[in-house]
Amino acid sequence: MDTLLNLASSFCLLLGSFLCLSGGVGILRFPDFYTRMHAAGVSDTLAAAMILIGLMLQIPETLVIIKLIIILLMTLFISPSASHALGRAALLNGLTPVVAGDKNHAGQTTEVGDNPSKS
Amino acid sequence: MIIAATLAILVVMVLAIIRGVMGPSLYDRILAVNMFGTKTVLLISLLGFVMGRPEFLDIAMVYALINFISVIGVLRLFEAFTAKHNGKVVEPAQRDL
Amino acid sequence: MGIAVAINQIKDMFAVVMLAGIYGLVSASFFVTLDAVDVAFTEASVGAGISTLLMLTTVAITGRTEHEASHKPMLALFVVMVTGGLLIYGTFDMPYFGSVDAPVQNHVGPRYILDSMQEIGVPNMVTSVLASYRGFDTFGEVTVIFTAGIGVLALLSVVRRPEDDTAIEAINDSMHEKHLILRVVIKTLIPFILLYAFYVQFHGDFGPGGGFQAGVIFAAGIILYAMLFGLSVARRVIKQPLVQLLSAIGVLIYGSVGVVSMLNGGSFLDYGVLSADPIAGQHLGILLIELGVGVTVASVMIIIFFSFAGRSEYQQAKKGKSL
Numbered sequence: 001m002d003t004l005l006n007l008a009s010s011f012c013l014l015l016g017s018f019l020c021l022s023g024g025v026g027i028l029r030f031p032d033f034y035t036r037m038h039a040a041g042v043s044d045t046l047a048a049a050m051i052l053i054g055l056m057l058q059i060p061e062t063l064v065i066i067k068l069i070i071i072l073l074m075t076l077f078i079s080p081s082a083s084h085a086l087g088r089a090a091l092l093n094g095l096t097p098v099v100a101g102d103k104n105h106a107g108q109t110t111e112v113g114d115n116p117s118k119s
Numbered sequence: 120m121i122i123a124a125t126l127a128i129l130v131v132m133v134l135a136i137i138r139g140v141m142g143p144s145l146y147d148r149i150l151a152v153n154m155f156g157t158k159t160v161l162l163i164s165l166l167g168f169v170m171g172r173p174e175f176l177d178i179a180m181v182y183a184l185i186n187f188i189s190v191i192g193v194l195r196l197f198e199a200f201t202a203k204h205n206g207k208v209v210e211p212a213q214r215d216l
Numbered sequence: 217m218g219i220a221v222a223i224n225q226i227k228d229m230f231a232v233v234m235l236a237g238i239y240g241l242v243s244a245s246f247f248v249t250l251d252a253v254d255v256a257f258t259e260a261s262v263g264a265g266i267s268t269l270l271m272l273t274t275v276a277i278t279g280r281t282e283h284e285a286s287h288k289p290m291l292a293l294f295v296v297m298v299t300g301g302l303l304i305y306g307t308f309d310m311p312y313f314g315s316v317d318a319p320v321q322n323h324v325g326p327r328y329i330l331d332s333m334q335e336i337g338v339p340n341m342v343t344s345v346l347a348s349y350r351g352f353d354t355f356g357e358v359t360v361i362f363t364a365g366i367g368v369l370a371l372l373s374v375v376r377r378p379e380d381d382t383a384i385e386a387i388n389d390s391m392h393e394k395h396l397i398l399r400v401v402i403k404t405l406i407p408f409i410l411l412y413a414f415y416v417q418f419h420g421d422f423g424p425g426g427g428f429q430a431g432v433i434f435a436a437g438i439i440l441y442a443m444l445f446g447l448s449v450a451r452r453v454i455k456q457p458l459v460q461l462l463s464a465i466g467v468l469i470y471g472s473v474g475v476v477s478m479l480n481g482g483s484f485l486d487y488g489v490l491s492a493d494p495i496a497g498q499h500l501g502i503l504l505i506e507l508g509v510g511v512t513v514a515s516v517m518i519i520i521f522f523s524f525a526g527r528s529e530y531q532q533a534k535k536g537k538s539l
């Protein structure tokens with residue numbers, strides 16, 4: 001039972017760190033604000049949940065588990081609301097997403113329907 | 120395993136700061152700061168476990184709330200500010216950043 | 217330190233406020249690694265939380281970019297550098313950080329650490345030092361916070377006319393559907409935030425916490441409500457005269473505990489004489505003064521936020537622009 005808990009906890013922590021890292025790399029590499037928000041949203045909510053669940057499986061004390069559950073619930077409430085507020089504010093204030101018909105990084109325009117050249 | 124997770128979160132925090140410094144628009148920077156905040160919550164919880172002090176979870180809870188309230192505050196402020204200038208988004212002078 | 221240099225150089229006020237928030241956060245993490253839990257708690261809630269919010273409201277009033285300085289302040293720079301140099305020179309005589317034979321580790325520190333449990337019986341040593349051994353200093357801090365609240369009220373309070381009210385209420389109604397999702401989520405969260413503030417207040421004896429942090433968290437919950445539902449709605453829930461009264465009552469509770477101790481035969485703020493058993497007296501005294509601190513801090517933060525935000529709304533209503 002103990003090793004099973006340890007194994008599950010390690011698995012959750014590993015998965016959480018991997019999701020976190022991928023979110024971090026995504027926020028650097030994605031081309032546009034809205035896509036970056038998607039990366040940040042994944043890492044904020046799912047990675048945090050995985051890491052907290054992994055921590056919960058480590059310690060059998062009741063009070064610590066309750067506090068971790070509360071932090072988990074709060075994160076599940078708060079992160080999507082913050083992403084929503086941010087995305088809505090950006091959209092209403094005129095930040096437009098990049099679509100296929102725009103100039104790519106090299107500065108050439110592509111018509112919709114052409115193959116966009118690799119940037 | 121917890122130490123590996125802590126290191127991963129530290130790396131992500133550095134990446135978020137890089138985006139915060141680099142990001143071309145204001146919203147990128149707010150996004151980076153928000154992500155930095157949630158990663159700090161996780162970092163404090165993990166550090167609490169590493170150092171054997173579960174009291175750090177209280178700090179993590181406070182910081183999650185504070186992070187949320189700050190992001191909402193910035194967004195509301197920006198909305199009120201834009202409205203004050205009649206719907207035009209006022210950017211600061213380009214030479215400063 | 218890089219963050220401090222950046223704060224100095226960047227002229228966009230938004231970025232500066234965000235950087236100040238990150239700075240407070242990095243300090244909190246620093247305190248966490250130094251194993252100082254209460255200080256980290258206070259820094260996270262005050263330095264990274266309320267300060268950022270209040271500075272944001274200030275930026276709303278002043279505007280987003282910093283004006284160019286009209287002259288280079290050479291004389292001030294010279295004075296600051298000389299003073300800083302003298303201070304650094306003075307620290308050469310001080311013992312090394314954390315060395316074993318420093319006076320701070322030898323006289324007062326061990327006595328607090330060794331005797332705190334028998335004399336006061338409260339597991340959290342920071343609370344016992346703050347509230348009992350150094351209770352008079354904490355009284356001074358509460359009075360300073362109260363004075364700050366009075367100063368803000370004296371300088372920034374705004375006479376509200378009825379026609380401003382209707383304009384502002386129209387604005388708030390139009391905002392309702394824009395912020396629908398956030399409003400629903402926050403209605404669920406705010407009771408929890410206020411409950412958490414109470415938990416931190418009364419749990420300060422056993423874990424990190426205490427009056428200051430609890431007051432700040434309570435005020436942050438109210439500020440969140442005011443930001444999303446509109447200032448006038450929040451003012452109807454938390455009436456201004458009530459909040460002003462509460463801030464004074466907090467300081468009064470603190471002072472009365474001291475006076476009651478004197479009436480019972482001890483010196484000012486000596487909690488041992490408050491009940492038959494000195495340890496129970498200490499517990500009662502600490503409970504009451506933390507309550508006074510929490511009430512005053514919460515009300516003063518709310519007063520400051522309402523004054524700043526009310527000023528900003530007043531400016532907009534006066535200009536006649538609609539949101």
